[in-house]
Amino acid sequence: MVKKALLVVLTLGLAAAIYFGYRYFETEVTPVSETINAIPSDAAFILETRNLQGMWHKLSQTNIMWEELKTTEYFYKLNEVGNYIDSLFVKNDKLHQLLQNKSVMISAHMSGANNYEFLYCTGVPSQLDETAVNAMIDELTNGKAQTSNRTYDETTIYKVHVTNAQFTFSYALKNGIFITSVSPVLVEDAVRHLNSGVSLAQDRGFMKVQKTAGVKTIDGNLYFNYNSFPKILATHFNKTTNQQALPIEGFSDWTELDIDIKPNALLLNGYTYTNDSVNNYLNVLLGQEPQEIEITEAIPYNAAWVFGVGLSDFKLYFNNYKVHLDRSNLLFDYEKNINTINDRYDCNIYDDLLAWIGNEMAVVITEPANEELANNTFAIFKANNIDNAKSGMMHLVQKIAAADSSQPEMEEFKGLSIFQLNGENLHSTLLGRQFKGLETPYFFFLEDYVVFGNSKSAVRNYISDYQAERTLQQDINFDAFAEQLASETNLFLYNNIARSPQIYQLFLNDEHVADVDKNIDLFRKFEAFAMQFSAEKENKFYNNVLLKYNPVYKQETRSLWETPLLASISSRPWLVTNHYTDAKEVAIQDDSNKVYLISNTGKLLWERQLNQKIMGGITQIDVLNNNKLQMLFNTSSHIYLLDRNGNDVSGFPVALPAPATNAIAAMDYDQNKNYRLLVACADDMVYNYDKTGQRLEGWEYQSTESSVTQPIRHFVLGDKDYILIIDEAGNIQLCDRRGNNRYEVKEKVAGLSNNPVYLEIGKDIHVSKLVYTDTTGSVVKLMFGGAKDTTAVRSVGNHFFDYKDLDGDKAMEYIFVSDNNLSVYGPDKNLVFEHDFDSTITLRPQIFEFGTSSKIGIVSANTNELFLFNALGTLDADMPLYGSTPFSISDINKDGALNLVVGSIDQNIYTYTIKE
Numbered sequence: 042m043v044k045k046a047l048l049v050v051l052t053l054g055l056a057a058a059i060y061f062g063y064r065y066f067e068t069e070v071t072p073v074s075e076t077i078n079a080i081p082s083d084a085a086f087i088l089e090t091r092n093l094q095g096m097w098h099k100l101s102q103t104n105i106m107w108e109e110l111k112t113t114e115y116f117y118k119l120n121e122v123g124n125y126i127d128s129l130f131v132k133n134d135k136l137h138q139l140l141q142n143k144s145v146m147i148s149a150h151m152s153g154a155n156n157y158e159f160l161y162c163t164g165v166p167s168q169l170d171e172t173a174v175n176a177m178i179d180e181l182t183n184g185k186a187q188t189s190n191r192t193y194d195e196t197t198i199y200k201v202h203v204t205n206a207q208f209t210f211s212y213a214l215k216n217g218i219f220i221t222s223v224s225p226v227l228v229e230d231a232v233r234h235l236n237s238g239v240s241l242a243q244d245r246g247f248m249k250v251q252k253t254a255g256v257k258t259i260d261g262n263l264y265f266n267y268n269s270f271p272k273i274l275a276t277h278f279n280k281t282t283n284q285q286a287l288p289i290e291g292f293s294d295w296t297e298l299d300i301d302i303k304p305n306a307l308l309l310n311g312y313t314y315t316n317d318s319v320n321n322y323l324n325v326l327l328g329q330e331p332q333e334i335e336i337t338e339a340i341p342y343n344a345a346w347v348f349g350v351g352l353s354d355f356k357l358y359f360n361n362y363k364v365h366l367d368r369s370n371l372l373f374d375y376e377k378n379i380n381t382i383n384d385r386y387d388c389n390i391y392d393d394l395l396a397w398i399g400n401e402m403a404v405v406i407t408e409p410a411n412e413e414l415a416n417n418t419f420a421i422f423k424a425n426n427i428d429n430a431k432s433g434m435m436h437l438v439q440k441i442a443a444a445d446s447s448q449p450e451m452e453e454f455k456g457l458s459i460f461q462l463n464g465e466n467l468h469s470t471l472l473g474r475q476f477k478g479l480e481t482p483y484f485f486f487l488e489d490y491v492v493f494g495n496s497k498s499a500v501r502n503y504i505s506d507y508q509a510e511r512t513l514q515q516d517i518n519f520d521a522f523a524e525q526l527a528s529e530t531n532l533f534l535y536n537n538i539a540r541s542p543q544i545y546q547l548f549l550n551d552e553h554v555a556d557v558d559k560n561i562d563l564f565r566k567f568e569a570f571a572m573q574f575s576a577e578k579e580n581k582f583y584n585n586v587l588l589k590y591n592p593v594y595k596q597e598t599r600s601l602w603e604t605p606l607l608a609s610i611s612s613r614p615w616l617v618t619n620h621y622t623d624a625k626e627v628a629i630q631d632d633s634n635k636v637y638l639i640s641n642t643g644k645l646l647w648e649r650q651l652n653q654k655i656m657g658g659i660t661q662i663d664v665l666n667n668n669k670l671q672m673l674f675n676t677s678s679h680i681y682l683l684d685r686n687g688n689d690v691s692g693f694p695v696a697l698p699a700p701a702t703n704a705i706a707a708m709d710y711d712q713n714k715n716y717r718l719l720v721a722c723a724d725d726m727v728y729n730y731d732k733t734g735q736r737l738e739g740w741e742y743q744s745t746e747s748s749v750t751q752p753i754r755h756f757v758l759g760d761k762d763y764i765l766i767i768d769e770a771g772n773i774q775l776c777d778r779r780g781n782n783r784y785e786v787k788e789k790v791a792g793l794s795n796n797p798v799y800l801e802i803g804k805d806i807h808v809s810k811l812v813y814t815d816t817t818g819s820v821v822k823l824m825f826g827g828a829k830d831t832t833a834v835r836s837v838g839n840h841f842f843d844y845k846d847l848d849g850d851k852a853m854e855y856i857f858v859s860d861n862n863l864s865v866y867g868p869d870k871n872l873v874f875e876h877d878f879d880s881t882i883t884l885r886p887q888i889f890e891f892g893t894s895s896k897i898g899i900v901s902a903n904t905n906e907l908f909l910f911n912a913l914g915t916l917d918a919d920m921p922l923y924g925s926t927p928f929s930i931s932d933i934n935k936d937g938a939l940n941l942v943v944g945s946i947d948q949n950i951y952t953y954t955i956k957e
Contacts (some may be wrong), residue, residue, distance in 0.1 A: 042220075076144050078240040079162045079218045079229045084148040085269040099260060099302045106305065106590045110568055149273055150227055158224040160231060165219050171197065175213050196232045202224065249314040249581065255299040257511050263309070265296040267321075279550050293323040306648035308525065311585040317580055320368035320845060323532075325361040326582070329353050331529035331575040336401040339421055339490045341506040345540035348475055349403040349533035355425075359395065362473070378470050386440045386464065393437035394467060395470035399425035399489075403813075404475050408540035410602070410954070413546055416499040418478035419614070420468055422491045430491050435482065437460065437532075446852030454501050454945050455508055459485050468493070488679070496945060498603055499903075518591060522569055527585050532574035538567040538887060566592040602643035603949045608633040610944035613927035615659040619685065620670045625933035627942055627950060630655050638687060638952060639746050641933045647687040653677050654656045656703020657752070662689060664732040675705040675720055676805045680730065692734035699724040706753040710762055710778060717778075719764070721749035727766060729780065742780030746770045751798055758806055767798055773811070775825065792816050795843040796885075812853075814842040820855060834870050836857075841885045847912035849893035854912070856897060858882050858916065863899060874914025880904045889930050898929060905946055922953055930955070 088097050100107050101120060106228045106555040159265060165174070177817035179186065180200060184901040187202045196418045212221035220231045234240075241247045241812045247264065254262045268291075294316050296310040315323040332351030339798035340347060351652035352358050366372040381388045401423040409417045424430035435478060441463045442449045450461040461483050468476035482493040483500045487507060494500040506512065513519045542561050546554045557564065574582040608631040616625040619641075626646070627639040634653060638646040653676035661670040664682065671690055672683045678701070679694040699722035708717045717737065718730040725748060729740040745768040754765045764776040776782060785808050790798060792815035803809040807826030813864060814820055818837035822830045835857050843856040852868040864875040880903035887898035889909070897915075899908045907928055924943030933940045933952070941953045 057351055057886070070280075071078045075216075076146050076162045076218055077242050079215070079220055079231045079235050080146060080148045080160065080241055081150060081227075081234045082239070082241055082244065083150055083269050084160075084241070084264075084266055085150065085157070085273045086266065087146055087148045087264040088261060089144055089146045089264070091144050091256065092260070096260045096300075096302070097301060104302055106307070106567070106588075109563060109590065111565065113560060123279055123751070126903045150230070151269070151272050152224055152226065158222060160220065160222045160224075160227045162218055162220050162231065164217055165214070167217060169214075171214050174212075174219065175199070178212070186276060189465050193229050194232050195539045196235050196236075197227055198225065198232070198646075221892070242857045244295075244465065246316060249579075250295045250297035250312050252580075253312040253635060254409070255311075257353065259299040260302050261300040262302060263296075265298075267292045267296070269734055271478055271587060276549050277550060277553055282828065283770055291319075293321050293582075294319075296584060305590040306525070307588040309584075311584050313409045313574060313582040313584055314578075315582065315623070319888045320365060322365060323582065325358060325365050326574070326576055327351075327361065327580065328357055329664065331527070331531050332400045333529050334401075334523075336403050336421060336423060337513040337519070339423075339487055339492065339507065340403065340405055340513045341407050341503060342511050342513045342519065343408045343540060344405050344513055345417075345507075345533040345537050345544055347402065347403055347513075347533065349530075351529070351531045351533070352398075352400050352402075355395070355398050355400075374472075382467070382470070386437070388440045390437070390467065390471065393433040396455060396579040397424050397426060397430040397433050397470060399423040402479070406478075406544060407535070407851050412543055414478065414544070414547070415495045416603075419499070419503060420476055420479055420482070421504050424489055424491060427486065429487050429922060431486055434460070434462075434486075434491065436631075437464070449769055451801070452497060455504055457485050457487070457504055459483050459497060459500050462493070463881040469938065480912055487911050498923065498945075498949060498951070505921065506924065518568060522571070522587070523593075525585075525589075526571055526585050527575060527583075528571055530573040530575045530585075534545075534572045535569060536571070537569045539569070549712060549789070566590060584725050590675075603951045604643045604645060604900065605640050606637060606944075606948050606950065607635060607648075609946065609948055610950070612655065612944070613658070614683070614929050614942040614944060614950060616929045616931045616933065617661055618670055619660060619674060620668060622935075625931050625934050625940075627929075627933075627952075628659050629944065629950060631948070636687075638685075643952065648898070649683075649687045651676060652682075653679075656701055660705075660707050662707050662709075662716055662728050662732070663708050663714050664716065673705065675701050677701045680705055680720065682734070695734045697722055697731060698728065699726070702748040702750050703752060706755070708755045721745075721753065721766075723748055725749075726770065727780070740780045745774070746772050754800060756800065756802055758802060758809065761806075761814075763806070767811075773825070777826045783937045784825065786827075788823055788827055788829060790821075790823065792821075794818070794840065794842065796840075799844045812844050814840070818842075818857065818859075832870060834866050835864060841882070843888055843897075845888045845895055847888075847895045847897070849895075855890075858886050863897070863910070865912075867898070873912070874910075876910065876916075878904075878908075884927055887927060898928060899945055900925065900929075900943075902926075907941075907943060917955065919953075919955060922951075924951055941943060 093240065101124070111120050128885050129730040141829045143163050148160045149157050150160060180203065182203050183202060185205045187204060188199055190197050190199045196213055196215050198211055198213045200209065210221055210223050211225040213228050213232055214237050215232055220228055222228050250264065253789055296311065296313040298311040301308040313323065315321045317324050317327060332353060334351065338347060345613060363372060364595055366375050379390060403421045405419045407412055407417045407420060429670050436586070438449045438460055445463060452459045461481065463481050465481055466642065468479050473513060479493055479495060482495055483497050484491055484493045485500060485504065492503060494503055497628060502728040537795040542564050543555050545557050549557065568589045570588045571586070573585040576582055610629065610631050612630050613897035614627045614629045617628050619626050624641045626641060628636065630636045634647055634651045636651055640646055655674045660673045661725050662673050663670055670685070674681055679930060684690055684695040696722065701721055703721045705718055705720040707713065707855065708719065710717070716732040718732070719727055721727045725744040725746070727742050727749060729742070731737050745766070746766045747770040749766055751766050751767045756763050761783065762778055762907065766774040767790055771791050771793060773786040774782060775784040775786060794814045794816050796814055799812040801810050801812055808824055810821050810822050810824040812820065818835050819831050819833045834855050837857060837859040844853055845856065846852060847854045847865070854868065854873065855866040857864045859878060861878045862875060865873045867873050878901050880901050882899060883902050884900045889896050889898055894912055897910045902925045905923055905925045907918045907924045909917040922941065923945060926944035926945045928941055928943035930939055930941050932938060939955050941955050943951050945951055
């Protein structure tokens, strides 16, 4: 616990300094504290404060973020120990006087291959000798410590074991500097460093940034050594990350950041120095003027991570990058790879892919739904001339296609053309590993930008977000966040913490992955951090860093997962229940008549080839009465009953005596799972089967005048069952369970449009009625007793019609779709709202219930878009989504979130998370 206590300042320093901050810059030069002479030169970072007690008070008593962090066990204990240390200042006036206005430095150093420890140093008054220090230590430990000592390099090092706390630390007093650590080796290193006469105060890079450090109106200073700091970072990440993504050794020399603790933020700023005589990566930005950040207008506002670069001269940047490669002994291989690309595709890859790049470029990762980042990774380049960009890119596409003896792939989406760049890993080959996430990307031109993504679906989502003005620039939270940053910069790192838990889990070690998983709700309350590097003179970069608390979080409703099928899709995905998990699975049939079952995570469970289309849909029944569900459906020739593995249940499939004309209806009259399966056929008969697939004896139904295409329905009124059958001639039959006519309806359904007939059950059979539209669009209400009402709600020819209580007020609305228009009328026949689409609607609208209200689902197959409208005509914020088939909505994962499942023209099944 005490060792964790010593991490309290480290936690503040590490969390703030690496990633976050902002400071009000002081122009005065800060004198170097002699305490720096004790800090070994391999320090990864150093936290310096001249008001340790005041810094703790500001953090623990005024900072909302600290209050939130205290809800975790680790930070709760840190807070307890911090308060204990603070109480020592209050109780011990000697200690308070000792540290008042004194520089306290805390530095981090590697201790072994996978661990690090901390060194604490402060200057003491000259009159304070070892005897006085020992007495103070004894007083602070209440005399409950065992102390030993030894001599190292002419200096006495004391070892203190606090028995009641089971804690051991070492300390020494050397040249007026008090040195302590839980690691005796670090105390030795500090003593040896003091005796050597070599000091960080003589380090050119450190001195460059130290001279810029502020001292007044700030809470502390942080220094980072880029030769050592990456080793400490590596201890927190997994092996793959350390090998491929994390290494930043040689990024620069030193950074200094002034800390300013705000109630809801950590703000820092300062300077980074990069030595151009060594191989620092930051040297590639030397000579560049900071650029206005405009690229956020083209970045989706669900961005979790942005690595942005601002350039006044791309050619200079590219030449500096090659110098960096040369100093790393990588230029020969780099140029060899470029020549290979040019020879293979008979092109000049620089002219086609790079020469048109303007003053901004960025790599973006949008909020992922799982641990796969491919469909969330994008590269964005602002063109210096978009016409040149189009010409170069299309030339490259044509050259690659010719070399591969293929045709360039192109698709139109929402007025934009999407192309594929088939050359593998071109961006990472040319510009470095930050672009490694793009292998054979798709791209499109967006105003003055060229955007690359890893799949057509990802690119479509990107386009939809942009056209709906869902960008970072349009996001009010990001706008408020960016106000505290510089408007011009050369390097911009932005991480939306609330949107990044899935990303963190990919890169952290196992211990931290568990911490992230446990504290996701806490992560959601921290909005973002950002860090900027802006080039100035004398090889210095001005830094702005910010970490901000903002508990407002909204998850984007992009595709949760997608699964490709083997053929095009035009049918609706049906959601069926997994009787083992109670989660939903997706059953769908493609246009080659193959049926698939897909898990709630997008995994293909099985597939089965049929000879015909499924009619209507899939119903689940429990034929064995053992709480295990089977899938029931029919084609025109057979009735099928499949178990959850796609196998036929005994007795099925059943061959029909004539082609079916409607979808099979499963009826459970007494709710005892003694199912009756009714289906109409082209011989004008309705057939009745039991749950074993046998024709039901005692079914006495007589043939209809014409075929039955409307669904067969069962309802109960009073103590009587009614089976409703309507044939194409308009005849209405109300039968009993044996198929005999139970109630004679003399009127016919006349002039029926190509729409369903709706049943409205009244207090008795006489006033119960059918509701439908005729071919003119008039609404007809026909009571079984003979009364008939016809109202011209909307005069239309070809149309879709639905009849539903949308707002939960027990009164029905009239819903019409004709051509490209959706119109909804209230019970009083007055227009409630209407909406015009960009294309003719060719699929029937769907109605989805959400609690006491309903929403209208519309698919625009021609534009591959789907929409959800509420009862007032408001379009859901996340719409339109990509898809081209009728869709289904349910909580497929049983996690309280609704999911929408739809097919698309690209042969994929898409699953989105939506709001109610």
